Amino acid sequence: MLILGFESSCDETGVALVDASGDATPRLLGHALHSQIEMHQAYGGVVPELASRDHIRRVLPLTDAVMAQAGLPLSAVDAIAHTRGPGLAGALLVGSGVACALGMALGKPVIGVHHLEGHLLSPFLSADPPQFPFVALLVSGGHTQLMRVDGVGRYELLGETIDDAAGEAFDKSAKLLGLGYPGGPALSKLAQQGDPAAYKLPRPLLHSGDLDFSFAGLKTAVLTQVKRLAQAHPDGPATSHLADPLTAQQKADVAASAQAAIVDVLVKKSLAALDQTGLQRLVVAGGVGANSRLREQLNAACARRKVRVHYPELHLCTDNGAMIALAAGLRVQAGLADLAPGGYHFDVRPRWPLAELSADTAV
Structure with a gap:
């Protein structure tokens, strides 16, 4: 079965x-992605209306490119998948609209996919795919969760953030340092030049006894540290940006210290989840999963415990159509997808807890 997938939940347009x-693990036949980063940089963050309009411009040319890669016509497609949620409502509607229009034109079924399930299952497209069951650490821009995964659609929430997600902590810390958008990758790059032990920053909920996360306090601690350094500068606090008086080394040290605090919490909580479940396999997915320090720390910790750790390929860590088509394919194989043609309607869920999928018989 050939499944064409569309991802348009935020600021990347993906088709695959x-x-x-x-019963074999789905194989990727074609993949194309357009990032809107350059467009949103002028505004310091994602502008939803601009994101939606850009998805409209990009989705059909990307579809043509994917089918050309595969050497197949659109008529060869057996089902069409799209990100149903969560995400920006207008952006989701673009993918949903295109998927439903193609489904109706071709007489093929349309499958709505949960964005986080796509991330969760994305390592199955890697050279070292996992096996069920496993613990999953989902760390994307607005989500930080630990899940027990016993199979496709069989998810148990173990812990999640009670305020800011890890990705938001990266982005907000970067903004405090004047690094611009997207903040997370910029902060990680700058952190490579800094000392992770330069400043003592908090590790929120590290010893809470549960598997929940909290990163809002870390952002406040970074703000306090930047203010302290700026006020100690001979010229006083900046007038244009708070971090302007800081030296390049001070900024790098703050970045490295903030990154170390975030990674320490993610690693310790992941290990605690493995202890709690008794499982010996960890999957890390989502954009933050591409962070090199997080991978280094998790690899070392899991190696000491003889635990297998799996990641998506680096180019599939960010939002992409491949993970959406994959998730749909795995749902089809598990008998959890409705393959009856029809029902071509705009049905998106901007807010959609992943745990609800366990109660769904089909999507």
Whole structure:
């Protein structure tokens, strides 16, 4: 079965084609992605209306590119998948609209996919795919969760953030340092030049005894540290940006210290989740999963415990159509997708807890 997938939940337009024939893990046949980063940089963050309009411009040319990669016509597609949620409502509607229009034109079924399930299952497209069951650490821009995963659609929430997500902590700390958008990758790059032990920053909920996260206090601690350094500067606090008086080394040290605090919490909580469940396999997915320090620390900690750790390929850590087509393919194989043609309507869920999927018989 050939499944064409569309991802348009935020600021990346992704299209991909996978082969989900039989019981074998779906294979990626074509993949194309357009990032809106350059467009949103002028505004310091994602502008929803601009994001939606850009998805409209990009989605059909990307679809043509994917089908050309696969060497197949659109008529060869057996089902069409799209991100149903969560995400920006207008952006989600673009992917939903295109998927439903193609489904109706081709007489093919349309499958709505949960964005986080796409991230969760994305390591199955890697050279070292995991096996069920496993603990999953989902760390994307607005989500930080630990899940027990016993199979496709069989998810148990173990812990989640009670305020800011890890990705938001990266972005907000970067903004305090004047690093611009997107903040997370910029902060990680700057942190490579800094000392992670330069400043003592808090590790919120590290010893809470549960698997929940909290990063809002860390952002406040970074703000306090930047203010302290700025006020100690001979010229006093900045007038244009708070971090302007800081030296390049001070900024790098703050970045490294903030990154170390975030990574320490993610690693310790992940290990605690493995202890609590008794599982010996960890999957890390989402944009923050590309962070090199997080991978280094998790790899070392899991190696000491003889625990297997799996990641998506680096180019599939960010939002992409491949993970959406993959998730749909795995749902089809598990008998959890409605393959009856029809029902072509705009049905998106900007807010959609992943745990609700366990109660769904089909999507």
